[in-house]
Amino acid sequence: MISISALHVYPIKSCAGIALQRARLAATGFEHDREWVIVREDGRFVTQREQPRLALIAPSLDPHAMTLRAPGMEPVSVSYERQGAPAKVTVWNDECAAFDVGDAAATWLTTYLGATHRLLHFDLTQPRRSKPSWTGDVQALNQFSDGYPWLMISEASLADLNSRLSQPLPMNRFRPNIVIAGALPYAEDRIREVHCGPVTLRPVKGCTRCVITTTNQQTAMREGDEPLQTLRSYRFDRKLKGVVFGQNVIATRGIGAQLAIGDVLDAHWIDSENEDAERM
DSSP, X not given: OEEEEEEEEOSBTTXXXXXXXXXXXXXXXXXXXXXXXXXXXXXXXXXXXXXXXXXXXXXXXXXXXXXXXXXXXXXXXXXXSOOOSEEEEEETTEEEEEEEOOHHHHHHHHHHHSSOEEEEEEOTTSOEEOOHHHHTTOOOEESSSXXXXXXXXXXXXHHHXXXXXXXXXXXXXXXXXXXXXXXXXXXXXXXXXXXXXXXXXXXXXXXXXXXXXXXXXXXXXXXXXXXXXXXXXXXXXXXXXXXXXXXXXXXXXXXTXXXXXXXXXXEEESXXXXXXXXXX
């Protein structure tokens, strides 16, 4: 039996996540996921690839505002409703419309990161679409994620990877939205769809991994070249030109519904042999 064992939302791209007991599905992913992005003075978006210290920025959410905390910093709050000056930010190959949330957050980020940075809020009136070459007949939307609304990883996949490492790693190195239990290693690669009440999720593309996976999310320190070196030895995807761990996921129904830890998932497999294997 496959079930949901963890749910996470990441309000600010590349900053710390929030563990949830239940999460509402919006058209762009879990509610508030990657709704904000940090940019440099030149407007370029920033991630832990360039600034590992983003891992220590911990957002929290209440009904009206997001509050940012980081070591050595007083908290600063950002209203959900505030819409400042319009801005454009390029996230990989997509130009995204956004609003600057104001000087208080910019000053806070600049002080913490040691150079001029600003915080932008996604403009939902100008949607960002995932690549139809992967989503097919589904028009999937996302905000400031790398390109897809959800990321799913199996606990068994991490256990298999950790069995190959000299030092096991926690799941937060891989920043999933949905963690599943009760499946074989890398089952997420073989799932056609999963159903949970009114919700149907479809994995569409393997997630290629980068240097962020080598960053300790509690200390913001890079710790060598693992897990990338080990993943490269058995999880390199020639088509995607990178090592794959986890699946990017879209929803084909259920926007507005909720998922919760413990929910049982009815998995439909890409081929019947995989379905038989998962039932063993």
